[in-house]
Each structure stands twice: as structure tokens, then as C-alpha cells.
Amino acid sequence: MAANTRSASLLLRLTMLFSLAAAAPPRSNETRDGGGGKTLSFTLYQQETINKTAYMVVDGVAGAGVSQTTTPFGTVYVFRDNLTVHADGASPVVGVAEGTSITTSLDGLLSLSLAKITIHHRGHRGSVSVLGGTHNTRQSDYPVVGGTGDFAYALGYVRSSPVDLRGSTVTYKMELRLYWPPYAPYAPTPQ
Ligand SMILES: *[C@@H]1O[C@H](CO)[C@@H](O)[C@H](O)[C@H]1NC(C)=O
Ligand SMILES: *[C@@H]1O[C@H](CO)[C@@H](O)[C@H](O)[C@H]1NC(C)=O
Ligand SMILES: *[C@@H]1O[C@H](CO)[C@@H](O)[C@H](O)[C@H]1NC(C)=O
Numbered sequence: 001m002a003a004n005t006r007s008a009s010l011l012l013r014l015t016m017l018f019s020l021a022a023a024a025p026p027r028s029n030e031t032r033d034g035g036g037g038k039t040l041s042f043t044l045y046q047q048e049t050i051n052k053t054a055y056m057v058v059d060g061v062a063g064a065g066v067s068q069t070t071t072p073f074g075t076v077y078v079f080r081d082n083l084t085v086h087a088d089g090a091s092p093v094v095g096v097a098e099g100t101s102i103t104t105s106l107d108g109l110l111s112l113s114l115a116k117i118t119i120h121h122r123g124h125r126g127s128v129s130v131l132g133g134t135h136n137t138r139q140s141d142y143p144v145v146g147g148t149g150d151f152a153y154a155l156g157y158v159r160s161s162p163v164d165l166r167g168s169t170v171t172y173k174m175e176l177r178l179y180w181p182p183y184a185p186y187a188p189t190p191q
Pocket of ligand 3: 052053082093
């Protein structure tokens with residue numbers, strides 16, 4: 001997602017860890033539960049190119065070195081990646097994921113990631129913010145900490161998994177699973 005730990009080495013390790021998957025069709029749907037809550041799901045694709053949409057801005061200081069699966073403790077990575085409706089990077093852009101990832105374990109495998117995911121898609125417009133941990137060799141589920149616009153007061157999670165590698169570009173499947181509890185409609189909304 002949005003916010004996987006990324007480095008130049010990630011490009012290499014992804015080839016080892018994940019096979020290429022066929023692109024699922026984009027989808028989004030909204031349902032209301034019996035208790036007055038609402039759910040909304042989207043699947044989008046995050047397009048990241050090292051040294052173009054994502055950069056390592058601070059070198060790490062200790063622990064594991066840069067390898068196919070690790071980055072040194074303290075490495076800071078910043079990204080601003082387009083979100084497309086299909087895995088194909090040439091498909092329509094419907095949003096952007098901007099954020100950062102900081103390596104937080106001495107073995108170089110874990111990081112803290114945060115991102116703002118801005119979406120204008122299928123009649124929904126706004127942003128979702130996520131904050132959570134990334135394990136470099138596993139799929140990541142990020143808790144949604146809030147949103148703006150049509151996503152104000154959203155809860156839920158965003159699941160990120162790499163699906164494609166073309167040259168220096170990595171494509172991540174980003175599954176947004178949002179939930180509004182029944183009390184959300186009564187919360188104040190910025191005008
Ligand atoms: C990105 O840029 C840095 C600094 O110029 C360089 O060391 C690194 O090899 C580049 N990575 C890729 C994948 O091009
Ligand atoms: C809504 O999305 C969920 C999760 O992706 C999916 O399981 C379900 O089939 C979808 N429902 C409709 C009506 O598309
Ligand atoms: C991201 O999308 C915007 C809007 O479509 C486009 O102008 C920009 O060139 C894209 N950036 C990259 C790196 O593809």
C-alpha cells in the first residue's frame with residue numbers, strides 16, 4: 001500500500017517473494033447493515049517507481065544492511081504514487097497515495113508506515129488516512145484512522161500486497177474495506 005516499506009532493494013525481493021497475479025476487475029460497493037452501519041469497498045492499484053514516485057530520503061543507521069528483504073534501522077522512505085483502476089499502470093488514475101515508511105526493527109524487516117490515500121472514484125471523493133506496521137515479506141493490513149470528504153469518520157482497514165513488477169515499477173493491489181458505525185451520521189463534519 002500505500003505504505004509498504006520500500007527501497008531500491010524491494011524491487012528485487014518482490015520478484016522472489018511473489019508471483020505475478022492476474023489483475024482483478026475494479027470494484028466498489030456500498031452496503032448498509034441492519035444496525036444502521038455502512039460498509040464500502042474498493043480495489044485499486046498503486047503504481048510506484050523508485051526514484052520517480054518514491055525515494056529513500058534518509059539512510060538507516062544500524063542493524064541489517066540493505067538487502068533484498070531488509071533496510072537498516074531508521075531508513076526513511078517517502079512516496080507519492082498514483083492509484084489506477086487496473087493493475088495496468090496505463091489504466092485511469094483515480095487517486096494518489098502519499099506517505100512515508102520508517103524502518104523500526106534492527107533485523108530490518110519491520111517498519112512503521114503512514115499514508116493519506118486520496119480517491120475520486122465512482123462517485124466517491126475524499127481521503128482515507130492509514131497508520132500501521134509493515135512486514136517486508138508479508139501482506140500488510142493497515143488500520144484506517146480516519147478520512148475526509150465522503151470518507152469522513154471511516155473505519156476499517158486497507159490491505160496492500162504487491163502484484164506486479166515491470167522494470168523499476170512495482171504495482172501494489174490496494175483493497176480498501178471501510179466501515180461506518182451507526183453513530184457516524186451524527187458526528188460533526190467539516191464544511
Ligand atoms: C535511486 O537513486 C539512488 C540515488 O541516486 C541510487 O543510489 C539508486 O541506485 C537508485 N535506484 C534505482 C532503482 O534506480
Ligand atoms: C462487495 O464487496 C465485497 C468485498 O469485496 C464482495 O465480497 C461482495 O461480493 C461485493 N458485493 C457486491 C454486491 O458487489
Ligand atoms: C499521476 O497521475 C497524474 C494525473 O493523471 C499524471 O498527471 C501524472 O503524470 C501521473 N504520475 C506518474 C508518475 O505517472
